Amino acid sequence: MNRVFDGTDKIGDIVAEFPGASNLFKQYRIDFCCGGDRQLSAALRQRDLHEEEFLGQLNEAYRLARQQPDPNRDWRHVPYGELIDHVIHTHHAYLNKELPLLSEFVTKILRVHGAGHPELTALHKLFHELKMELEQHLISEETTIFPKIREYEATGSQQTLREAVDAIDKLESEHEYAGELLKEMRAVTEQYRLPEQACRTYTLTFHKLEELESDMYQHIHLENNILFPRIEAEA
Numbered sequence: 384m385n386r387v388f389d390g391t392d393k394i395g396d397i398v399a400e401f402p403g404a405s406n407l408f409k410q411y412r413i414d415f416c417c418g419g420d421r422q423l424s425a426a427l428r429q430r431d432l433h434e435e436e437f438l439g440q441l442n443e444a445y446r447l448a449r450q451q452p453d454p455n456r457d458w459r460h461v462p463y464g465e466l467i468d469h470v471i472h473t474h475h476a477y478l479n480k481e482l483p484l485l486s487e488f489v490t491k492i493l494r495v496h497g498a499g500h501p502e503l504t505a506l507h508k509l510f511h512e513l514k515m516e517l518e519q520h521l522i523s524e525e526t527t528i529f530p531k532i533r534e535y536e537a538t539g540s541q542q543t544l545r546e547a548v549d550a551i552d553k554l555e556s557e558h559e560y561a562g563e564l565l566k567e568m569r570a571v572t573e574q575y576r577l578p579e580q581a582c583r584t585y586t587l588t589f590h591k592l593e594e595l596e597s598d599m600y601q602h603i604h605l606e607n608n609i610l611f612p613r614i615e616a617e618a
Contacts (some may be wrong), residue, residue, distance in 0.1 A: 395419025395608030416603030
């Protein structure tokens with residue numbers, strides 16, 4: 384019998400089983416990374432969305448996805464090292480490349496358009512706070528918890544497993560803070576609404592910030608809702 388999602392399912396579990404659900408959650412501005420432990424029904428009530436209609440869209444999308452010959456990768460069942468490599472080479476690499484470029488763009492539109500758009504000052508501050516947090520966070524992950532998880536996978540050391548689990552709370556707290564900064568950035572720009580006759584740099588900057596938000600949601604989801612719970616379940 385085919386899986387049918389309902390309002391009691393946790394958001395993170397839904398995206399873990401059906402990664403394509405992330406597109407629907409993004410469309411309706413439902414946080415599936417830091418807010419992944421909420422029941423879907425609670426999130427829908429918070430957004431004042433009709434539960435039956437949303438579930439209809441979700442389950443129809445899931446049905447169609449299962450008919451495709453190449454379904455989305457189920458990261459719940461791959462080796463730890465393979466999932467970590469994916470996070471580093473996909474999401475960490477993206478941030479290492481895009482954060483410096485975005486810093487230049489955000490600063491440029493503030494310099495050129497800030498006098499007429501005071502929200503760009505707030506955006507500049509929020510983005511650079513996020514940039515600093517993420518740069519430190521990536522280093523922490525790549526030098527602390529990821530090596531411990533790899534070592535545990537290779538040796539089965541219970542001590543190493545405990546050390547990895549002990550590091551999770553701090554990293555999840557950092558994810559939560561990054562998620563709040565992303566929400567504030569979206570709020571101060573009124574959902575990245577462009578002013579009339581926005582220049583190419585202004586338009587490109589907002590487009591790239593939305594791409595950053597989308598990548599971050601996928602990144603945090605893989606860790607908060609898949610990698611970290613798998614490790615904690617073994618402790």
